[in-house]
Every structure is written in structure tokens, then in C-alpha cells.
Amino acid sequence: MTEPIHDEDLLEVQAADIPAEDGPHPDDRIDDERHDEENRLKPEYLRAVRDALEEGEKGEVYDLVEPLHPADIADLLELLDREDRALLAAAITDLMSSEVIAELNDHVREDMMEALAPEAVATIVEQLETDDAVQLIEDLDEDDQQAVLAEMEAEDRIAIESALAYPEETAGRLMNRDFVAVPEHMTVGGLIDYLREEGDLTHDFFEVFVVDHMHHPVGTCALSWILTAPRNVALTDVMKRDQTLIPVTMDQEEVALMFQKYGLISAAVTDDDGRLVGQMTVDDVVHIISEEAGEDVLLLSGAGDGDINEPIREAYVSRVRWLIANLGTALVASLIIAMFGAAIEKLVALAVLMPIVASIGGNAGTQTMAVSVRAIATNQLTRANTWRIVWREMRVALLNGATVAVLIGIATSLIFNPMLGGVIATAMIINIAVAGLAGVLVPVIFERLDQDPAVASSVFVTMITDSMGFFAFLGLAVASGLVSAA
Structure with a gap:
């Protein structure tokens, strides 16, 4: 039988330790000297980076790459040969942020991680959202996984090991463990004060989950409702009780279909006992839809992963x-x-x-x-x-x-x-x-x-x-x- 938890425990929110770094806005990248009209890196720019790498001009390489958005740095790494990727990573060490790693193609990211020491990989993993961190860790060999996990903080290591215990391509493996959950006896005013005063909140959330004393989700409150409702109103009077719950063992393709069918922005993920353990958000589902659509086409043709970076x-x-x-x-x-x-x-x-x-x-x-x-x-x-x-x-x-x-x-x-x-x-x-x-x-x-x-x-x-x-x-x-x- 599950042991009841106290109200103060319900206020505990898991959060990433490091905030997302500011980078150039995507709109600022169009029609510059590095991007063409379709916002792709120009061949001339790529040649300039390659020439600087061949000549060993690390300072010039850094100046060329520094203005790029993390997603563009990931694109640049994917466009280079394997040998040049290692040279580029060495030249722009402090630009190789967790955002860049998260945007990399799976095969390229695996090559990059194998070239780094376990402690360096652990540092990158700890900066990522849980779902992105799990995706990075699961691509490593078993020995490399254990070496990286050994270098991580206990809290982060436990979260990732818990995710890896679920089968691949399930909600438990993909869910984000950073969410906001509060007890059902709260008022709107109490919730607003809590959100303002709590310094350890996750940075990106669209709704607050309301849970009972057993940590079972009983409803959700969209941020728009919270901001517009009177302070003295109880959460149970404004929350949405009818919610879509996702079991941890649900296949990612079924998760995507649920988001599409019910027009979800986010959804609670529950364990076998019905307790709230994570959330899936629409940005995760967009990646799932793209991955599943491409996977089916490639399977029909027998082309395997169909990835140009595949060995x-x-x-x-x-x-x-x-x-x-x-x-x-x-x-x-x-x-x-x-x-x-x-x-x-x-x-x-x-x-x-x-x-x-x-x-x-x-x-x-x-x-x-x-x-x-x-x-x-x-x-x-x-x-x-x-x-x-x-x-x-x-x-x-x-x-x-x-x-x-x-x-x-x-x-x-x-x-x-x-x-x-x-x-x-x-x-x-x-x-x-x-x-x-x-x-x-x-x-x-x-x-x-x-x-x-x-x-x-x-x-x-x-x-x-x-x-x-x-x-x-x-x-x-x-x-x-x-x-x-x-």
C-alpha cells in the first residue's frame, strides 16, 4: 500500500539546476552572411570554418561560430566530417552548451560523447532537461553509461536511472520529471504566492497539476485560469477535473496520437499506482511525430535509420x-x-x-x-x-x-x-x-x-x-x- 504524503511534500517541485542560456533569436539569423534565404548555413561560410580548422586558427574559428544560435552550431557540426567535428568542438569548448548537444543528430551526438571524458559528459547531462538527458545517456554503451552516471550528482543520477528502467520509446523513458504539483486544498491566491516565492521551479510549464494526499492527479489548472481567477477561489472550483492521463508504459506513438486527438499542450504521466511522476509536453510530442513519420517511411523502403550520419x-x-x-x-x-x-x-x-x-x-x-x-x-x-x-x-x-x-x-x-x-x-x-x-x-x-x-x-x-x-x-x-x- 502506498504511504500517504504530507501537504508540504506535495509542494516539492523538481527543477533543472541551470537555466537555459540566452542565444540569438532565430529571426535575427535570416539573410545574414552565414545563412541563405532558406535559413541554412551557406557553403561559403562552411568553407571558411573548414579552412580555419585546417590552418589551426582556433581564434578565427571561434569568431566565426560564436554568433550562431545553438541549433545552428549543431547543424554546423553535422555538416562537417567526423575529424573536423572533433577539431571544432575543441576550438569552441565553452560554446558546446547543453542546448547544442540536445539539438545534435543521434549518431553525431554519440560520436561527440564518445570523444569526451565521463566527467565532461556528466556536466553536460546535468544541464539538460531530464528527457533530453535520458536520450543522451541511452545512446551510450553500457560501460560508458555507468562511467557517466558515477560522475553525476545523486539526485540527477537517480532520476536518469529511473527513466532508463522503462522500455525504450515509452512515456516513462521520455517524460519530463520537472513539473509543478500542489495540494487540492489551496486557493488561487495561495498558489500565486507560492509560484512567486518558490525559487526552485521548473522554467517552462503550461499548467499546474493538482494532486491529492496520495499524489494522485485530481485536476489541472492552466496558467491563464490562475492569473484571471479571484484570489480567494479554491483551486478545486477552477481546476479541470477531466484530464488525459498517460501511463508510464504507453508507447510514444500512442502518446502523440492522444495529444493530436485531444489538442493537448501538456499531460500528466502516472505510474502503475496512479501517482503523478512526470509530464509530457507538446514540444516532446512534435519530435515524436517527426521521428515516427520518418521511421515508417524508411521501414517501408527497408532503408534502416535512413540517416546520412549513420555509420x-x-x-x-x-x-x-x-x-x-x-x-x-x-x-x-x-x-x-x-x-x-x-x-x-x-x-x-x-x-x-x-x-x-x-x-x-x-x-x-x-x-x-x-x-x-x-x-x-x-x-x-x-x-x-x-x-x-x-x-x-x-x-x-x-x-x-x-x-x-x-x-x-x-x-x-x-x-x-x-x-x-x-x-x-x-x-x-x-x-x-x-x-x-x-x-x-x-x-x-x-x-x-x-x-x-x-x-x-x-x-x-x-x-x-x-x-x-x-x-x-x-x-x-x-x-x-x-x-x-x-
Whole structure:
């Protein structure tokens, strides 16, 4: 049973030790000598930094980089080669703030952290918000993690170790432990006085969480309500009781969908006992949405992380396995062609037209699959409407198939003969219809098996459309008497 906590304990607020550093405003960076009209670092500026690094002019390097916003310094590091990054970091040591580290690409940040001593990494980590600090630590090897954690203050170390105990890509791993929580007996005036007098508040918060004596969230108060309500009004009279709570084990993709669905700015994160342990804010969700969207596209293509900063070996391993899988599925289509080898020898036109049937079917399957994977990811395709979506996509496929079949049938009839035109038109309708069905059912089946539908759907959909395209076209050619199988 959870031990009750006292009201004074409820007023305790976790906060970052170091405030965010002031930097150039993003609007001040446009149309200067370092940025082009699209606010990207100019090639000439990049060359100037590289030349200064090669010549060992650290003072010149510092002068070139010092005016940049932390996000632009991160961009500059990502644009440089690995060797130049180390030289640049050494030349601008005091500019390598926690804001710069937080903005770095994962692979680049990992390289930078490996080059630093554990105590230096610990200093950077302690300056970061908890969620950013966890993201930095989790990318390190186990030995490096322990070395960095050993150099940290006990409070910060415990917070990060607690976050790392949760599975990756869950709310517990990503949540921010810096929040404001107050007891429910407070008045608006008492809360305002507390916020003004407390010197250890988190710097960025949008709402105050109201909790009971067990630290269970019972409501929220937006800052606008607090500032406009009379001082003598009780928080329980102005707070919003109906709130969206996020379990610590919820997947980050589901968190993003909740923020999108309910238009949230922030939301409380609760542990298994329902106690408030952190919060998710919309800035975290923006990163999640961007990451998940890019991840699904890359998984569909089998391109791994798809990051230009990813080490060559990792990129090779992640991509080649899907190419080998494609090789295996392509053999299935080849075996079908081999079954009709004699027919193809007697009518060369079959060999000429086969790729068209397979190609159009593959494209149709990819279109449907992309729509289905996105619908599953956004909870638009669920168990409740699966068959309605299947029927919808089948109707679209039949309309597409009929349109393409008429065009290819007429062209084939004029170039070869009407019989062959009818065969390829019929095969096209069959293949596109099968492509539409496979494009929905394959992702759905993977999702029902608790597998990411984006991971391997493309391999199986391609195999189905290629195999069915060849089988339908060649089989119809033989069945119609256009050519014999032997």
C-alpha cells in the first residue's frame, strides 16, 4: 500500500539546476552572411570554418561560430566530417552548451560523447532537461553509461536511472520529471504566492497539476485560469477535473496520437499506482511525430535509420537483409515464369508485356499499402472498421484496374493482336484487384500479430503482386489458346 504524503511534500517541485542560456533569436539569423534565404548555413561560410580548422586558427574559428544560435552550431557540426567535428568542438569548448548537444543528430551526438571524458559528459547531462538527458545517456554503451552516471550528482543520477528502467520509446523513458504539483486544498491566491516565492521551479510549464494526499492527479489548472481567477477561489472550483492521463508504459506513438486527438499542450504521466511522476509536453510530442513519420517511411523502403550520419557498416547491415529477403521473394516470381517457359518461347510478346503487368500491380499495391500503414499508425484503421476499409480499397482497385486495363488492352491490340490485348487487360484487372487486397490485408495481419506493419509489408506485397501478375497473364494466355504451355 502506498504511504500517504504530507501537504508540504506535495509542494516539492523538481527543477533543472541551470537555466537555459540566452542565444540569438532565430529571426535575427535570416539573410545574414552565414545563412541563405532558406535559413541554412551557406557553403561559403562552411568553407571558411573548414579552412580555419585546417590552418589551426582556433581564434578565427571561434569568431566565426560564436554568433550562431545553438541549433545552428549543431547543424554546423553535422555538416562537417567526423575529424573536423572533433577539431571544432575543441576550438569552441565553452560554446558546446547543453542546448547544442540536445539539438545534435543521434549518431553525431554519440560520436561527440564518445570523444569526451565521463566527467565532461556528466556536466553536460546535468544541464539538460531530464528527457533530453535520458536520450543522451541511452545512446551510450553500457560501460560508458555507468562511467557517466558515477560522475553525476545523486539526485540527477537517480532520476536518469529511473527513466532508463522503462522500455525504450515509452512515456516513462521520455517524460519530463520537472513539473509543478500542489495540494487540492489551496486557493488561487495561495498558489500565486507560492509560484512567486518558490525559487526552485521548473522554467517552462503550461499548467499546474493538482494532486491529492496520495499524489494522485485530481485536476489541472492552466496558467491563464490562475492569473484571471479571484484570489480567494479554491483551486478545486477552477481546476479541470477531466484530464488525459498517460501511463508510464504507453508507447510514444500512442502518446502523440492522444495529444493530436485531444489538442493537448501538456499531460500528466502516472505510474502503475496512479501517482503523478512526470509530464509530457507538446514540444516532446512534435519530435515524436517527426521521428515516427520518418521511421515508417524508411521501414517501408527497408532503408534502416535512413540517416546520412549513420555509420556505413550499420547502414549496410540494415539494408542488405531486406535486399536478401527481396531476393528470396523474387525467386517465387521467377519460378512462376519458369512454369510457362515453353509458352514464352513460342510467343515473344509475352516476355515483352510481362514486366508491365507486374510493375503496375506493384505500384498499385504500394499505394494501398502506404495508405493502410498510415491509417494503422493514426488509429484510423482498427478492428472495428477493417472490412469496411478492405471493401473501400477493393472498389478503388477495381476502378483503377479497369481504367488501366482499357488503355493497355487497346495499345496491345493495335501493336500485337486483339486476343493478346484481351488477355493482358484481364490480367491487369486481376493483378490490381489482388494488389489492393494485399495492400490492406498484409499490414493488418502484421499489426494483429503485434508486429510493426511498416517493417516487412513491402516485401510480401511485392511478392504477391509480381507472382500474381505473372501467373494471371501467362495462365490466361495459355487458357485462352493464344499459346500452348508445351
